[in-house]
Amino acid sequence: MITITLNVNGATHKVNVRPGESLLSALRLGLGLTGAKEGCGEGDCGACTVIIDGRTVDSCIYPAGEAQGKKVRTVEGLASNGKLSPLQEAFVEHGAVQCGFCIPGMLMSATALLERNPKPSEAAIRLGLSGNLCRCTGYAKIVEAVRAAASPA
Amino acid sequence: MTTKVFGTRVPRLDAVDKTTGRTKFVGDMILPGMAYAKLVHSSHPHARIKRIDTSRAEKHPGVIGVVTHKDVPDHLHGELIWDERLFAKEKVRYQGDIIAIVAAEDQATADAAAKLVKVDYEPLKAVFDAEQAMKPSAPLIHEKWKSYACLPSPKVMPVWQWQKENPRRNCSWSSIVRKGDVEKGFKEADVVVKGVYTTPMVHGSPIENHSVLAQPHDDGSVTIWTATQVPYVVRMTVAAFLDIPISQVRVIAPAIGGGFGAKCQAWVEPHAAALARKTGRPVKLVFNREEEFSMAQPRHPAKMYVKSGIKKDGTIVAREATIYFDTGFTSMLSAVQGSLGALTAAGPYKIANLKIDVYCVYTNKPSCSAVRGPSGPQLNFCIESHMDELARKIGMDPLALRLKNAYEEGDIAHNGQKLHAVGLKQCLVKAAERIGWKQPKAAGGDGALVGRGLSCAWWITAVGFGTGALVSIEQDGTVHITTGTVEHGTGSTFGTAPMIVAEELGVDVSQVRVHASDTGIAPFDYGGVGSRTTFNLGHALRQATQDARRQLMANAAAMIEANPDDLDIAQGMIFVKGTPEKGIPFAIVAQAAPFALGPIVGRGSFNTMAPPFDPKYGLVEGSLFVSAQLSYAAQAAVVEVDGETGNVKVTDFAAAHDVGYSINPMCVEGQIEGGAVMGLGIALSERVGFDGEGRMQNPSFLDYKIPLCCDVPPIKFDIIETNNIDGPYGSKGIGEPPIVPTTGAVANAVADAIGVQVTELPLLPERVLAAMKTVKKR
Numbered sequence: 012m013i014t015i016t017l018n019v020n021g022a023t024h025k026v027n028v029r030p031g032e033s034l035l036s037a038l039r040l041g042l043g044l045t046g047a048k049e050g051c052g053e054g055d056c057g058a059c060t061v062i063i064d065g066r067t068v069d070s071c072i073y074p075a076g077e078a079q080g081k082k083v084r085t086v087e088g089l090a091s092n093g094k095l096s097p098l099q100e101a102f103v104e105h106g107a108v109q110c111g112f113c114i115p116g117m118l119m120s121a122t123a124l125l126e127r128n129p130k131p132s133e134a135a136i137r138l139g140l141s142g143n144l145c146r147c148t149g150y151a152k153i154v155e156a157v158r159a160a161a162s163p164a
Numbered sequence: 165m166t167t168k169v170f171g172t173r174v175p176r177l178d179a180v181d182k183t184t185g186r187t188k189f190v191g192d193m194i195l196p197g198m199a200y201a202k203l204v205h206s207s208h209p210h211a212r213i214k215r216i217d218t219s220r221a222e223k224h225p226g227v228i229g230v231v232t233h234k235d236v237p238d239h240l241h242g243e244l245i246w247d248e249r250l251f252a253k254e255k256v257r258y259q260g261d262i263i264a265i266v267a268a269e270d271q272a273t274a275d276a277a278a279k280l281v282k283v284d285y286e287p288l289k290a291v292f293d294a295e296q297a298m299k300p301s302a303p304l305i306h307e308k309w310k311s312y313a314c315l316p317s318p319k320v321m322p323v324w325q326w327q328k329e330n331p332r333r334n335c336s337w338s339s340i341v342r343k344g345d346v347e348k349g350f351k352e353a354d355v356v357v358k359g360v361y362t363t364p365m366v367h368g369s370p371i372e373n374h375s376v377l378a379q380p381h382d383d384g385s386v387t388i389w390t391a392t393q394v395p396y397v398v399r400m401t402v403a404a405f406l407d408i409p410i411s412q413v414r415v416i417a418p419a420i421g422g423g424f425g426a427k428c429q430a431w432v433e434p435h436a437a438a439l440a441r442k443t444g445r446p447v448k449l450v451f452n453r454e455e456e457f458s459m460a461q462p463r464h465p466a467k468m469y470v471k472s473g474i475k476k477d478g479t480i481v482a483r484e485a486t487i488y489f490d491t492g493f494t495s496m497l498s499a500v501q502g503s504l505g506a507l508t509a510a511g512p513y514k515i516a517n518l519k520i521d522v523y524c525v526y527t528n529k530p531s532c533s534a535v536r537g538p539s540g541p542q543l544n545f546c547i548e549s550h551m552d553e554l555a556r557k558i559g560m561d562p563l564a565l566r567l568k569n570a571y572e573e574g575d576i577a578h579n580g581q582k583l584h585a586v587g588l589k590q591c592l593v594k595a596a597e598r599i600g601w602k603q604p605k606a607a608g609g610d611g612a613l614v615g616r617g618l619s620c621a622w623w624i625t626a627v628g629f630g631t632g633a634l635v636s637i638e639q640d641g642t643v644h645i646t647t648g649t650v651e652h653g654t655g656s657t658f659g660t661a662p663m664i665v666a667e668e669l670g671v672d673v674s675q676v677r678v679h680a681s682d683t684g685i686a687p688f689d690y691g692g693v694g695s696r697t698t699f700n701l702g703h704a705l706r707q708a709t710q711d712a713r714r715q716l717m718a719n720a721a722a723m724i725e726a727n728p729d730d731l732d733i734a735q736g737m738i739f740v741k742g743t744p745e746k747g748i749p750f751a752i753v754a755q756a757a758p759f760a761l762g763p764i765v766g767r768g769s770f771n772t773m774a775p776p777f778d779p780k781y782g783l784v785e786g787s788l789f790v791s792a793q794l795s796y797a798a799q800a801a802v803v804e805v806d807g808e809t810g811n812v813k814v815t816d817f818a819a820a821h822d823v824g825y826s827i828n829p830m831c832v833e834g835q836i837e838g839g840a841v842m843g844l845g846i847a848l849s850e851r852v853g854f855d856g857e858g859r860m861q862n863p864s865f866l867d868y869k870i871p872l873c874c875d876v877p878p879i880k881f882d883i884i885e886t887n888n889i890d891g892p893y894g895s896k897g898i899g900e901p902p903i904v905p906t907t908g909a910v911a912n913a914v915a916d917a918i919g920v921q922v923t924e925l926p927l928l929p930e931r932v933l934a935a936m937k938t939v940k941k942r
Contacts, residue, residue, distance in 0.1 A: 029272075045192035046185020048421070050371040051453040055865035058371055086185035099183040103175045106830035109838065110653030111182030112372040112421030118183060140873040144865060146371055146422050147653045148834055149841030150873040 015079050019044065020088030028075045034068075035059045037075035038085060046086035046115040050144070057143035060116035061085050067123045067142070086115035089122065098122055101160040102153070109147035117143045121157045130161055169667040170827050170893065176659035177678060178419070178651065187419045190375035190389050191450050198377075199228050201439055201449040202274035203432070204264040204281045205459075206256035209528040209858035210290035210303065213255055213263075213283060221266055221280040226273035229443040230281070232264045236438050237407045243397060243429055244320055244499040244788075245336065246313045247306055250405050250434050255288070257305055257493035258528050259858050260459050265435045267443050292858050294490035294525035295467050297334040305334055305493065305526040319628060319788065320499070326786050334526045336495035339506035341520035343578050343782035349482025349517030353473025355557050361546035362924040363907075364851035365465045365490070368535045369870060370652075372421020373451040374460055376433050378440035385412040386437045387684075393423040393652050394430070394691030399683045401430030402437050413437070417681040420652035420692075424842070425535035426461045427652070428693045429496055457863035461533035462852060464489040464501055464524070466542035470550045472515075478560050478568040482517040485509050487543070491524040492531035497538065498524035503787040504624065505539040508904075510578050511547040512588055512622035512796065513569040518578050518782070528858050534693065536839070540623060540904035541846050548619040548908025549921045562618050562912065563596050570620065571796075579784045580777035581791040585886035585896070587822025591798035592620050594882045598818035599800045612804035612813075615917025619799055619908030624792035625897030626694025630771030632687025633704040635665060635712040637764040641736070641751030643669060643676045643712075648689030649701050650681040654899050655831035656697035657681075661705055663828055664892070668709035669716075670733030671750065687769070695897025696772065698827065699793065702892025704768035712766030716750075719757045719764070724748055775890070793888070795896045796822040799840065799905040803913040810929035810936065812848060812914055820882040821901055825894035829883070836881045836902045843906020845871045848926050 012027040019042060026041035038044045038061070047070055050058035054069040061070045062084040089096045095103070098121050108114055117140060124131060124139035131139065136157045137150070145153060181187040218230045233251040242248040252261045264281050268274035289303040296302055306312075310331065314324035327337060350356055377389040385408075392398050395415040403410040420427065432449055440447040451460065466489050473482040487505055491498040505522035522539075555562040570588045577583055596602075596618055608614040633647040643665055651657040662676035680686060689700070714728070720738040721728040732741045739747030757764050777791040784790045802816035819840045826832045849869040853861040862868045887894035907925060914932060915921045919939045922931050 039192070044185070045188070048189070048372070049191065050373070050421075051865050053453065053864060053866065055453075056371055086183075090184055095180065095183065099180075102183050103179040104173075106173070106175070106179075106655075106834055108176070108179045108182045109655065109834055110370070110372070110420060110422040111178065111187055112189065112370070112419075114182050115185050134874075137874040141875075144371055144870060144872070146369060146424065146842065146870065147838045149837035149839075149871075149879060150876060151837040151841075151879055152830075152834060154873065 015076055017078055017083060019083045020085060032075050033071050034073045034075045034078050035070040038070065044085055044087050048112055048115060057120065058113050058116045060119040060143060062119050062123050065123065065126065067120050086118055089118060098125065098160040101156040105152050105156040105159060107148065107152040107156040113143055113145045117145065117153060125161055133158065167667060169663050169673065171829060173830050174663060174673045176655050177662055177676065178658040189372055189419050189421050190377055190391050193377055193389060195377065195379060195446040198446045198448055199267040199269065199443060200271040200274045201436060201447050202266050202278040203262050204266065204278045206252060206259060206261035206263060208256055208285050208287055209259050210288040211256050211285035212288060213252060214286055215284040216263060217282040218264060220282065221277040224277040224280055226269045227277045228267040228269065228445060229439065230264055230266050231439045231442055235442055236405065240312065241401065241404045242495065243401065243497065244315050245324065245495045248494045250438065258530055260530060261493065262435065265439050267439050267445065267447050290528040290858060292527050292529055292854060294488040294527060297525045297527050298332060298523065300333065302334060305528065323786060323788055330786065332523065335523050336491050336526050337498040337502040337524040339502040339522045339786040341506050341510065341518050341578060341782065341784050344517035346482045346484050346517045346519040350473040352481050354476045356471065356473045357553050357557055358471045359550045359553060360923060361468045361549060363466045363542040363545055364925065365462045366846050366850045367457055367462045367852060367868065368424030368426035370422030370424055370426055373453060373456040374427065374432060375450045376436040377446065377448045378436040379446040380440040380444055384408065386440060387414045388433050388437060389416045389418060390433050391420050391427055392417050393420065393428045393650050393693055395650060395681050395683050396648060396688055397691055398430040398433045402434045405434040406438060414684040417650050420650060423652035423692060425533055425538065428534050428691065429461060431460065453865065454863040457868060458860045459530060461496065462530060463535035464491060464532040468543065468546035470546055472550060472554055474554050474558060476558055478558065478565050480513060480515050480569050483510065483515050484519045487522045489524045490527050490529060490532065492527060492529045494531045496531040497534040499788055500534045501538045503789050505543060506784050506787045507579060507624065507789060507792060508539055508622065509543050509547065512571045512620060514571060514575060529854065536842065537623060537900040537904045540621065540900065541843060541907045544619060544621050544904050545907035545911055545925055549911050552912045552915060553921060563592060563601060566592055566620055576781045578782040579790050580779050580781040581775050583794065585824060585888040586796060587884040587886040588620060588796040590884045591796055591820040591822055594820040594884065595798040595800040595818045598880045598882065599802050599816050608804040612806055613917040615803050615805065615913040615915065617801050617909050617912025617916055619905040619912060621797050621905040623795045623901040623904050624789060625699045625772065625795065626696040627772045627774045627789060627792060629690030630769065631689040631700035631704045633701060633708045633768045634687060635705065635708040635766040637712055637716060637754045639755045641675060641754045643671060644679060645676065645705065646679045646686050647701060648681060648683065648686040649697050650692040652692045654697065654835060655828065656701060659831045660698050660828040661701055664702055664705045665709050668706060669713055671736065695899040695901065698895060699891060699897050700770055700772055702895060703770035706768065706892055707770065708766040708768030711768065712764050715761065715764045715766065716753060719761050720748060720753045722760060723753060723756060793890060793896065795898065795901045797901045797905050799909040801909040801913040803910065803917055805914060805917040805932060810933035812927050812932060814844060814877050814910060817877050818880040819902060820884055821898060822884040822886050822896065823898045824888035824891045824896035825885050826883050827893060827895055832883055832898055833881055835898045837879045839902025840879045840906050841871050841876050843903045844876060844910065846925060847907045847910035851926055
């Protein structure tokens with residue numbers, strides 16, 4: 012085991028990891044942050060998406076050690092003081108959540124997208140979420156929610 | 165119906181936790197002393213087992229225990245037909261058959277130790293195709309099929325007896341339809357058209373893999389948290405395989421990360437439970453994606469032969485169909501697949517003469533189960549492609565042909581059932597209108613070929629399995645629903661059920677809490693299968709809430725000295741009708757009730773019954789569902805086909821669904837949008853491939869292509885309401901119907917673009933190009 016230091020959602024933690032252990036595993040087993048999910052373990056489905064220094068990564072294939080000295084953000088950090096972020100709020104209001112397994116990753120991709128491009132076109136939203144597989148919704152209400160969060164009424 | 169809550173856009177009660185990451189799925193759970201498990205699979209598709217040696221695995225550092233067939237009771241079990249073993253004993257029947265399960269201190273050790281279990285095999289001839297498997301030369305996969313037992317239910321036993329009296333080689337289940345005289349019908353026809361259609365194995369592939377956590381207790385009982393659609397079936401199956409009473413098994417299905425039928429049967433729960441009981445430790449078994457693809461209950465591949473006779477005016481006079489479903493190495497829910505196939509193969513059309521044979525056939529492949537709309541997308545591709553062939557042969561508009569033959573209110577279907585609330589024609593007209601069926605086709609971009617296609621379907625809501633529900637009112641006015649139903653994403657339990665309680669009780673949805681899918685505390689429910697949850701739970705909850713309301717009103721009446729029948733509830737107040745200003749708060753009555761007339765606990769219990777049918781109008785044999793609660797649907801697609809590459813792009817898509825009555829529009833829309841997109845995947849890109857040894861070639865999301873967000877067009881939906889007299893508040897099932905008509909609509913749009921039907925799914929570019937070449941040759 013190696014001890015590494017991770018900055019996650021603004022707080023610094025010491026975590027013991029095996030050599031080559033993924034960031035996803037360190038978050039889930041080491042820090043008990045089980046919001047990010049493992050759907051494939053191969054970087055295909057996006058359920059494990061987190062934001063590192065402003066960019067989305069598949070944390071299942073990202074070595075935990077690589078995240079040292081960087082700012083990691085997970086779904087647990089989106090709400091502040093018990094208040095949902097506008098995107099989380101829109102996902103709830105627009106019926107974008109069904110089984111919910113893809114949602115933590117989907118929200119991180121959508122958050123990074125809106126930070127990069129606050130007024131995305133529908134095509135830009137669809138492209139921005141194409142690294143995240145959802146099997147329940149057909150993506151319609153997810154796209155609708157992102158659009159609503161981007162243009163508050 | 166005047167309503168306050170129904171029809172409004174209310175967020176589901178589990179949505180906030182699911183957006184914050186707080187929701188716990190089975191894979192997120194850790195228990196003290198928990199061990200990690202790995203399955204050992206067969207490396208042969210069909211072989212006798214000569215010896216199993218687990219000694220090296222057991223001695224491996226960090227291994228806690230290994231379980232094989234020697235550690236569990238020596239008998240077969242299953243859900244409907246008992247042809248399964250927990251662990252292979254005499255032989256293996258596919259590459260993946262379970263030999264053993266290993267527990268270790270961590271996952272890496274369990275994975276390494278599983279590879280140390282050694283098995284000596286004597287290979288047998290294998291068969292990988294359903295039609296081939298029925299030939300006399302094919303190896304027998306279940307030599308003792310005739311000795312198998314079935315679920316000891318009065319509904320299943322006579323049908324299983326019929327199966328045994330009508331055996332066919334390697335057939336696990338057959339269902340047939342006989343109506344009128346097809347030979348006579350073909351003679352009356354002006355044109356007879358034949359077709360052969362093929363669909364591959366496809367996978368429901370929920371994003372959450374199968375996950376089980378089993379905790380043993382000192383008294384021999386076991387608690388199982390599992391990602392399942394059917395906790396009560398899991399309870400029954402674990403108890404049966406391990407020879408313990410069902411009361412010794414508690415099954416909890418917490419949040420489920422999607423099911424789609426891949427989780428609609430007990431599967432590896434008994435294996436995990438056996439390992440937990442042997443080692444005395446909690447055991448967690450989580451599939452990786454490769455295991456999910458290669459083991460977990462895909463959709464049946466199909467080969468479908470169809471022949472119809474039609475008159476020049478569009479009257480279909482006869483149809484004959486022979487359908488081969490590849491069921492894999494055990495029957496799983498083939499009884500359901502075959503039974504539904506017989507009901508849906510005719511299509512929702514008035515046809516005087518019918519002869520349909522549906523065979524579910526054992527092969528040396530993974531067991532197929534009842535994936536969302538079992539038999540639906542396969543048969544829709546076949547029947548609806550064939551309908552367009554018929555339309556082309558007689559020069560009739562495909563919409564007009566369907567409208568001419570479509571079932572209507574009061575018709576007697578081929579199973580002898582009189583039809584009610586038939587929104588089929590409205591669906592057809594609406595879906596066609598939404599893609600501009602009557603307008604000229606727009607030109608395609610970059611010279612692409614443009615095509616439009618239409619398809620329709622009927623689908624069933626599963627009948628004969630019941631649901632119980634309790635509604636209790638807490639002292640602070642919170643209303644609790646306790647039920648066995650499962651929330652695997654559809655919203656029936658956490659979206660629609662609270663609306664029913666809120667509507668009946670005059671409270672806000674935010675006052676309602678749901679406690680679901682725990683066999684230890686909740687009344688029975690069969691499971692989240694067969695589009696049945698809202699149908700059954702809706703009825704049970706209506707009873708339970710009305711019962712709770714009566715108790716609440718009796719308490720209030722005693723407090724304010726009024727007649728309970730004169731009272732009403734609105735905005736959190738209970739009052740004498742007409743004088744809302746003199747009301748008493750709901751919460752005050754709830755608080756007082758335990759010390760007055762007693763705690764408020766309403767109960768509801770319901771089972772959907774099959775509608776009556778008269779066999780003189782048609783004969784369906786070998787089927788578990790001769791009649792059914794029916795939903796109707798039509799979908800329409802516009803595609804652009806690239807003439808150079810054969811690539812198909814869906815540019816417009818409409819889905820019109822007769823849902824009877826829409827209680828929760830956001831959830832209904834979510835089912836339509838999600839189901840149609842899943843159907844687009846089956847139509848265009850999804851297939852499981854096998855090599856010559858029955859080994860799956862593409863068990864990953866990289867090689868098995870499900871639709872991405874950028875792949876799909878917006879789905880234009882229309883909700884048609886026909887007020888189903890049998891449904892709760894007039895509603896019908898909607899979980900499965902949206903996936904059923906999609907394959908037909910897309911296939912017909914492609915055929916319209918290129919001038920010929922493509923007869924094999926998915927509609928890959930190379931297949932489309934090959935079909936285009938046959939047109940050029942003509």
